[in-house]
Amino acid sequence: MTPSTPRQIAERAKEASHVLADADPAVLAATLETLARLLEGSGGDVLEANRADVAAARQAGLPDAKVRRLELDPAAVGRLAASVRRVALLPSPQGEVTQDRVVAESGLRVRKVRMPLGVIAMIYEARPGVTVDAFSLCLRSGNASILKGGREAVRSNRALFSLIGRALVDHGLPPASATLVESTDRDQIAELLACEGLIDLAIPRGGPELVSFVRRHARVPVLAHDRGVCHVFVHEAADLDMAERVCVSAKTSAPATCNAAECVLVDAAIAERFLPRLCGAMAARGVEVRGDEATQRICPGVTPASASDFGAEFLSLVVAVRVVNGLDGAVDHIRRHGSSHTEAILTEDAMVQEAFAKRVHASCVVINASTRNNDGGALGLGAEIGISTSRLHAYGPMGLAELTTQRFIVSGRGQTR
Amino acid sequence: MTPSTPRQIAERAKEASHVLADADPAVLAATLETLARLLEGSGGDVLEANRADVAAARQAGLPDAKVRRLELDPAAVGRLAASVRRVALLPSPQGEVTQDRVVAESGLRVRKVRMPLGVIAMIYEARPGVTVDAFSLCLRSGNASILKGGREAVRSNRALFSLIGRALVDHGLPPASATLVESTDRDQIAELLACEGLIDLAIPRGGPELVSFVRRHARVPVLAHDRGVCHVFVHEAADLDMAERVCVSAKTSAPATCNAAECVLVDAAIAERFLPRLCGAMAARGVEVRGDEATQRICPGVTPASASDFGAEFLSLVVAVRVVNGLDGAVDHIRRHGSSHTEAILTEDAMVQEAFAKRVHASCVVINASTRNNDGGALGLGAEIGISTSRLHAYGPMGLAELTTQRFIVSGRGQTR
Numbered sequence: 001m002t003p004s005t006p007r008q009i010a011e012r013a014k015e016a017s018h019v020l021a022d023a024d025p026a027v028l029a030a031t032l033e034t035l036a037r038l039l040e041g042s043g044g045d046v047l048e049a050n051r052a053d054v055a056a057a058r059q060a061g062l063p064d065a066k067v068r069r070l071e072l073d074p075a076a077v078g079r080l081a082a083s084v085r086r087v088a089l090l091p092s093p094q095g096e097v098t099q100d101r102v103v104a105e106s107g108l109r110v111r112k113v114r115m116p117l118g119v120i121a122m123i124y125e126a127r128p129g130v131t132v133d134a135f136s137l138c139l140r141s142g143n144a145s146i147l148k149g150g151r152e153a154v155r156s157n158r159a160l161f162s163l164i165g166r167a168l169v170d171h172g173l174p175p176a177s178a179t180l181v182e183s184t185d186r187d188q189i190a191e192l193l194a195c196e197g198l199i200d201l202a203i204p205r206g207g208p209e210l211v212s213f214v215r216r217h218a219r220v221p222v223l224a225h226d227r228g229v230c231h232v233f234v235h236e237a238a239d240l241d242m243a244e245r246v247c248v249s250a251k252t253s254a255p256a257t258c259n260a261a262e263c264v265l266v267d268a269a270i271a272e273r274f275l276p277r278l279c280g281a282m283a284a285r286g287v288e289v290r291g292d293e294a295t296q297r298i299c300p301g302v303t304p305a306s307a308s309d310f311g312a313e314f315l316s317l318v319v320a321v322r323v324v325n326g327l328d329g330a331v332d333h334i335r336r337h338g339s340s341h342t343e344a345i346l347t348e349d350a351m352v353q354e355a356f357a358k359r360v361h362a363s364c365v366v367i368n369a370s371t372r373n374n375d376g377g378a379l380g381l382g383a384e385i386g387i388s389t390s391r392l393h394a395y396g397p398m399g400l401a402e403l404t405t406q407r408f409i410v411s412g413r414g415q416t417r
Numbered sequence: 418m419t420p421s422t423p424r425q426i427a428e429r430a431k432e433a434s435h436v437l438a439d440a441d442p443a444v445l446a447a448t449l450e451t452l453a454r455l456l457e458g459s460g461g462d463v464l465e466a467n468r469a470d471v472a473a474a475r476q477a478g479l480p481d482a483k484v485r486r487l488e489l490d491p492a493a494v495g496r497l498a499a500s501v502r503r504v505a506l507l508p509s510p511q512g513e514v515t516q517d518r519v520v521a522e523s524g525l526r527v528r529k530v531r532m533p534l535g536v537i538a539m540i541y542e543a544r545p546g547v548t549v550d551a552f553s554l555c556l557r558s559g560n561a562s563i564l565k566g567g568r569e570a571v572r573s574n575r576a577l578f579s580l581i582g583r584a585l586v587d588h589g590l591p592p593a594s595a596t597l598v599e600s601t602d603r604d605q606i607a608e609l610l611a612c613e614g615l616i617d618l619a620i621p622r623g624g625p626e627l628v629s630f631v632r633r634h635a636r637v638p639v640l641a642h643d644r645g646v647c648h649v650f651v652h653e654a655a656d657l658d659m660a661e662r663v664c665v666s667a668k669t670s671a672p673a674t675c676n677a678a679e680c681v682l683v684d685a686a687i688a689e690r691f692l693p694r695l696c697g698a699m700a701a702r703g704v705e706v707r708g709d710e711a712t713q714r715i716c717p718g719v720t721p722a723s724a725s726d727f728g729a730e731f732l733s734l735v736v737a738v739r740v741v742n743g744l745d746g747a748v749d750h751i752r753r754h755g756s757s758h759t760e761a762i763l764t765e766d767a768m769v770q771e772a773f774a775k776r777v778h779a780s781c782v783v784i785n786a787s788t789r790n791n792d793g794g795a796l797g798l799g800a801e802i803g804i805s806t807s808r809l810h811a812y813g814p815m816g817l818a819e820l821t822t823q824r825f826i827v828s829g830r831g832q833t834r
Contacts, residue, residue, distance in 0.1 A: 412786025
């Protein structure tokens with residue numbers, strides 16, 4: 001990549017976005033198919049670049065968890081190719097007619113039709129897979145992308161991006177359909193995020209520091225994926241076998257993810273019966289339970305919870321447990337401590353299910369299933385670029401449709417006003 | 418209103434928004450019905466307050482056009498009441514199920530359901546009617562509103578807002594469901610716009626200076642209604658009678674509005690035939706035509722256009738006219754000079770209609786009708802709170818549905834992941 005100013009990068013991306021918006025969706029899909037084949041064929045170069053990144057990161061003392069996120073192996077490259085191919089096979093949202101009616105008063109035919117947002121800037125950490133995933137979702141939905149990954153992944157990203165560039169050229173698409181930003185200068189990133197009218201959306205994906213940096217500097221719209229402080233409420237009418245299974249799995253199946261459960265709320269009416277089972281099952285899976293006073297009384301072995309344990313995103317094998325008074329108590333707690341991400345209830349009572357769904361305003365309310373189901377795959381979006389916890393534009397997992405806008409196409413027979 | 422800090426105002430509005438989100442939509446409609454009756458009954462107080470505002474504004478030397486926007490008369494108050502009643506009768510978007518399906522892979526039932534955005538801050542100029550319109554659209558869609566109008570309308574807004582307060586109390590809704598901000602301190606407004614997590618959306622409605630102030634200071638999402646540089650392209654296959662009528666009406670029926678036409682693009686193939694008619698009809702309606710060289714050649718009487726006349730928002734009886742080479746020329750011009758608001762084409766050729774709609778990416782493309790049809794009423798939205806020219810969340814007129822978000826409600830039978 002020739003070094004360019006952030007504004008030049010954004011201008012060239014905008015130009016390319018016009019071409020992508022007019023392109024045949026089949027060409028966009030074929031480009032992704034080519035990228036999948038290139039990934040499968042050129043694993044060697046990518047892996048070599050990645051080994052250099054990993055060695056440098058180890059030498060620089062990057063924490064183990066971060067090194068693991070940075071690392072690629074042949075299987076991971078294979079999974080990336082498969083996921084690009086999956087996105088290529090998803091139906092294109094471009095041109096989808098979401099409304100078509102004739103307005104009686106005006107006699108106008110009014111259609112709402114999907115079109116790409118335009119240029120999407122993705123700001124993420126040292127996870128090279130995101131380079132490929134974000135590019136493929138942006139391209140499938142007809143958007144140009146500007147990709148800025150973490151500095152520790154620079155060699156891996158460059159190797160992956162060269163495959164992206166080849167796929168674009170092979171299918172006659174403008175090179176600026178995707179741009180890899182290698183600068184690590186924060187002022188330059190801030191300048192990029194200020195390119196109003198050129199960049200249509202910025203998506204930060206990473207820790208709170210990254211999200212807050214983007215929010216602070218962006219003059220363009222931002223969809224942020226924030227903390228996931230997810231609760232599971234076990235109501236008195238719950239199937240307790242199901243409840244035990246769901247709570248343990250929601251905590252332990254992938255504790256570092258944003259949709260893992262951080263806190264279990266237990267209805268006082270069943271606390272005596274359910275808490276010993278829950279605490280026992282959690283302990284058996286190596287989970288530290290931090291309980292409120294009522295929980296401590298019923299399960300004397302648990303760690304006493306401090307006030308800050310409620311509302312905490314542990315991202316590890318720690319769970320807060322609290323006894324609440326029925327639905328009202330659970331809703332109160334969640335309104336105070338939830339982060340609008342995912343909130344689950346276990347109950348067989350249909351009225352309580354509906355009331356919980358109505359009163360808890362999270363992006364995803366889950367009834368009788370694990371919080372970990374809040375995921376583009378499980379919810380049938382095909383793929384996701386992130387989970388939005390703010391209400392504008394998209395709330396919850398964002399798939400291809402969320403990377404488009406809907407505009408009006410109005411047809412008349414000479415109507416004036 | 419007791420003086421409060423911006424943060425306290427936002428916190429109380431957030432509390433009220435929870436009550437509104439859970440409220441029966443029929444109660445919200447009844448509250449608006451009461452407000453309509455109060456408006457009809459208490460015209461005297463409102464008009465008296467408005468007379469004081471108008472007198473003060475005249476004394477302070479406010480331009481005539483602004484004084485006219487500030488002024489209310491009995492008919493205007495009657496129209497406000499009627500518009501509140503119309504909004505009360507619109508179907509509530511709250512709880513609308515926009516998707517309901519079972520995902521094969523997971524067996525989960527996934528619904529998308531509309532809910533209010535939460536708290537909407539409306540920042541506008543000295544137009545007292547907006548106080549009532551914005552409140553009624555926010556309340557009908559279940560949102561709390563924070564209303565900040567122009568300082569010149571302070572007495573009128575206070576009088577109108579006292580009716581809003583009475584209607585809320587009458588129906589047992591929290592007073593903080595709507596807040597009138599009387600402070601004229603820009604630092605306080607900036608502080609309000611920084612209340613992340615409390616205010617869900619800020620809508621500036623007014624001139625470029627107001628919009629840019631809000632964009633600069635907002636840490637909350639903003640939907641701005643920006644300039645309308647709207648074009649009408651008369652294609653060679655246009656019905657020239659219809660074209661003449663539409664062009665003249667789009668320019669003259671309300672020249673100061675954002676959806677008025679500012680520039681007519683004439684296909685070179687029909688320029689000799691159409692331009693004399695167009696220029697004659699415009700002149701007959703008192704419109705100054707500023708033409709490019711080709712137009713000057715065909716219609717020697719027109720004012721020569723300067724470069725800055727293309728892309729200008731005249732908002733008055735001035736129109737720029739340019740001869741372009743067919744569809745490509747028109748699309749090029751609009752991409753360079755349009756403001757993504759409204760772009761119209763006149764042609765009987767269906768292929769050209771579709772190509773224009775596909776290649777011009779404005780929020781509203783109008784085929785064979787006036788640009789002035791880009792309006793919530795004409796497009797069947799019932800009412801509008803503004804027209805968004807940025808692509809995120811809403812693109813084009815925003816009605817009740819655009820004041821909601823869609824979230825996921827997921828039901829399972831114990832699914833884990």
